[in-house]
Amino acid sequence: MALKLSEKGQHEVTRILARYPEEQSAMMPLLHLIQEDKGFISITDQLELAKLLRVPPMKVRGVVEFYTMFRGEKCGKYLIQVCHTLSCAILGAHTVVDVIRQKLGIDIGGTTKDGMFTLMKVECLGSCGTAPVMQINDDYYENLTEEKIIEILDSLK
Amino acid sequence: MAVKFEPVLTKFIDNPDQVKIDTYIRNGGYKAAEKALKSMKPEDLVKMVKDSNLRGRGGAGFPTGLKWSFVPKGTDKPVYLAVNADESEPGTFKDRLLMEKDPHQLLEGIIITAHAIGAETAYIYIRGEFFHPAKILDEAIKEAYDKKYLGKNIFGTSNNLDVYVHRGAGAYICGEETSLLNSIEGKRAYPRVKPPFPAVQGLFDCPTIINNVETLCCVTHIVNKGVNWFTSIGTEKSKGPKLFAVSGHVKKPGIYELPMSITLRDLIYDVCGGMLDEKRKLKAIIPGGSSSPVLSADTIGTQMCYDALQKHKSMLGSAGVIVMDDSVCMVDAAINLTRFYCHESCGQCTPCREGGNWLLKILESIEEGTAKPDDIDLLLNACWQVEGKTVCPFGEAMVWPIQAFVARFRDEFEEHIKYKRCPIDKDRSIRR
Numbered sequence: 131m132a133l134k135l136s137e138k139g140q141h142e143v144t145r146i147l148a149r150y151p152e153e154q155s156a157m158m159p160l161l162h163l164i165q166e167d168k169g170f171i172s173i174t175d176q177l178e179l180a181k182l183l184r185v186p187p188m189k190v191r192g193v194v195e196f197y198t199m200f201r202g203e204k205c206g207k208y209l210i211q212v213c214h215t216l217s218c219a220i221l222g223a224h225t226v227v228d229v230i231r232q233k234l235g236i237d238i239g240g241t242t243k244d245g246m247f248t249l250m251k252v253e254c255l256g257s258c259g260t261a262p263v264m265q266i267n268d269d270y271y272e273n274l275t276e277e278k279i280i281e282i283l284d285s286l287k
Numbered sequence: 288m289a290v291k292f293e294p295v296l297t298k299f300i301d302n303p304d305q306v307k308i309d310t311y312i313r314n315g316g317y318k319a320a321e322k323a324l325k326s327m328k329p330e331d332l333v334k335m336v337k338d339s340n341l342r343g344r345g346g347a348g349f350p351t352g353l354k355w356s357f358v359p360k361g362t363d364k365p366v367y368l369a370v371n372a373d374e375s376e377p378g379t380f381k382d383r384l385l386m387e388k389d390p391h392q393l394l395e396g397i398i399i400t401a402h403a404i405g406a407e408t409a410y411i412y413i414r415g416e417f418f419h420p421a422k423i424l425d426e427a428i429k430e431a432y433d434k435k436y437l438g439k440n441i442f443g444t445s446n447n448l449d450v451y452v453h454r455g456a457g458a459y460i461c462g463e464e465t466s467l468l469n470s471i472e473g474k475r476a477y478p479r480v481k482p483p484f485p486a487v488q489g490l491f492d493c494p495t496i497i498n499n500v501e502t503l504c505c506v507t508h509i510v511n512k513g514v515n516w517f518t519s520i521g522t523e524k525s526k527g528p529k530l531f532a533v534s535g536h537v538k539k540p541g542i543y544e545l546p547m548s549i550t551l552r553d554l555i556y557d558v559c560g561g562m563l564d565e566k567r568k569l570k571a572i573i574p575g576g577s578s579s580p581v582l583s584a585d586t587i588g589t590q591m592c593y594d595a596l597q598k599h600k601s602m603l604g605s606a607g608v609i610v611m612d613d614s615v616c617m618v619d620a621a622i623n624l625t626r627f628y629c630h631e632s633c634g635q636c637t638p639c640r641e642g643g644n645w646l647l648k649i650l651e652s653i654e655e656g657t658a659k660p661d662d663i664d665l666l667l668n669a670c671w672q673v674e675g676k677t678v679c680p681f682g683e684a685m686v687w688p689i690q691a692f693v694a695r696f697r698d699e700f701e702e703h704i705k706y707k708r709c710p711i712d713k714d715r716s717i718r719r
């Protein structure tokens with residue numbers, strides 16, 4: 131197999147394929163796996179995945195582009211995603227964004243020069259009861275206040 | 288708190304050990320599954336759930352037992368169960384709690400439901416952002432396999448069942464059931480044209496039942512406690528315990544398990560401790576997730592059940608309640624939600640894909656004070672151009688909120704136009 135992954139990743143591929151009666155169904159789990167392994171999903175990996183799943187490359191491309199969590203490019207070590215949908219918005223999501231912008235000196239979509247942080251605004255994270263909320267990589271940070279945000283950012287090295 | 292209700296679905300939510308299978312069993316867990324598999328025929332289960340009047344908790348409120356009965360009898364194809372754990376409707380955050388704190392309760396519901404519909408494979412479709420809940424589910428599934436509650440010949444019967452977690456990747460539309468199926472099939476998540484309905488032709492063209500997480504958790508307790516227990520809770524057409532996820536301007540936002548006979552007033556002022564800022568007035572309430580039409584403060588006497596909310600031209604939806612005080616501009620709020628829908632349209636149908644941008648443009652011109660008096664009618668006309676003219680109900684989910692904001696707060700929309708600016712005393716805009 132030509133798709134190059136870490137040893138643990140390679141092992142996962144077989145397990146994932148076994149879960150579905152059709153190979154194409156393994157598409158999303160494998161894209162997640164590639165992204166976890168490498169930080170993003172390169173065109174080369176998309177082509178290799180297409181071969182593995184025996185689908186035309188455009189099918190893989192189409193899926194990568196449809197879902198916002200899949201990235202075709204590298205982002206910062208820490209991806210900060212601030213929810214700005216209604217419940218968070220009325221409880222200060224925009225202040226959260228401003229605090230982070232100022233602290234890191236980047237705008238929405240930007241990455242700090244040291245490659246540590248990327249900032250994004252996203253839609254409802256399904257945690258509206260603890261608004262405002264942000265997600266950094268796999269973790270949720272809830273009931274955000276200015277002090278809390280600074281503390282969180284300072285703790286990420 | 289004057290409102291009292293003995294929680295069932297969330298009874299063990301505060302016990303951190305409840306995620307472990309042994310604790311779950313010690314607390315009475317997996318008895319319902321064992322009973323169902325060993326002593327109940329699938330048709331008995333379908334009848335039981337029909338009799339309970341359980342309605343789907345994902346948003347549409349479709350009768351669960353009836354849905355199950357649509358699986359063709361004696362089909363020679365495999366039957367699938369797809370669990371909807373996408374939880375992406377703004378204002379909704381209840382399923383995450385159920386999965387994080389009591390994952391075996393869900394697995395038990397899955398085992399029972401799979402028996403009822405004849406499924407040997409179930410996929411739990413969970414939104415991609417829920418990385419940790421997905422891990423907890425994976426761990427719980429592993430424990431259940433070890434106890435032989437999953438796998439081959441479960442509970443020593445002839446039943447087989449495999450359960451897999453399938454993670455989404457950030458697309459609201461995947462909560463729509465046919466889009467969810469395409470997503471499991473490894474495709475772009477375009478909703479499918481119905482009919483054929485998934486119960487007949489769903490995942491991999493095989494009969495498939497799609498149920499919400501909370502729905503399946505209810506099934507476990509119906510088997511345990513019986514139909515009479517379930518139907519003794521709630522109102523005439525809204526039976527059983529229900530999770531309400533309350534967010535916005537209240538003192539104690541959170542998830543509360545209550546009968547649907549509760550009034551909106553009690554929910555806000557009693558259960559949730561009243562308005563966050565007592566100097567502010569209650570202005571608007573979205574009762575059932577962002578797609579449900581907004582209510583004005585004068586309707587807080589309504590019960591939070593399917594039929595009462597329908598009478599108020601709204602719906603219970605996912606029971607995600609968003610409370611807004613008078614610091615929120617209704618045009619601004621409508622823009623915030625319309626922006627969400629524009630972003631999340633799958634782009635398959637023209638009225639939805641293009642209409643969203645038009646709606647947003649008109650709403651923004653109203654907020655900015657550049658709109659003309661007849662632009663409100665233009666807005667409503669644009670809504671009408673989308674409503675009922677799309678492949679999936681997302682089109683309605685996008686325009687119903689706008690129509691309701693206009694219907695209930697038309698004065699405020701008109702003031703924007705008359706004074707050529709936003710008349711609300713607010714700190715800042717929330718739309719972008």
Ligand SMILES: Cc1cc2nc3c(=O)[nH]c(=O)nc-3n(C[C@H](O)[C@H](O)[C@H](O)COP(=O)(O)O)c2cc1C
Nearest residue numbers: 343344345371373374375462463464498499502680
């Ligand atoms: C645009 C759209 C989004 C939806 N999102 C969800 C969701 O996030 N979770 C969910 O359970 N149901 C969602 N639904 C409802 C499902 O299509 C389906 O009715 C439900 O999962 C069926 O399960 P139930 O009968 O147990 O409620 C959505 C529907 C639409 C039209």
Ligand code: SF4
Nearest residue numbers: 633635636639677679
């Ligand atoms: S209504 Fe919108 S979301 Fe639904 S299928 Fe059409 S374009 Fe996609």
Ligand code: FES
Nearest residue numbers: 213218255257258
């Ligand atoms: S609105 Fe921010 S998490 Fe739901």
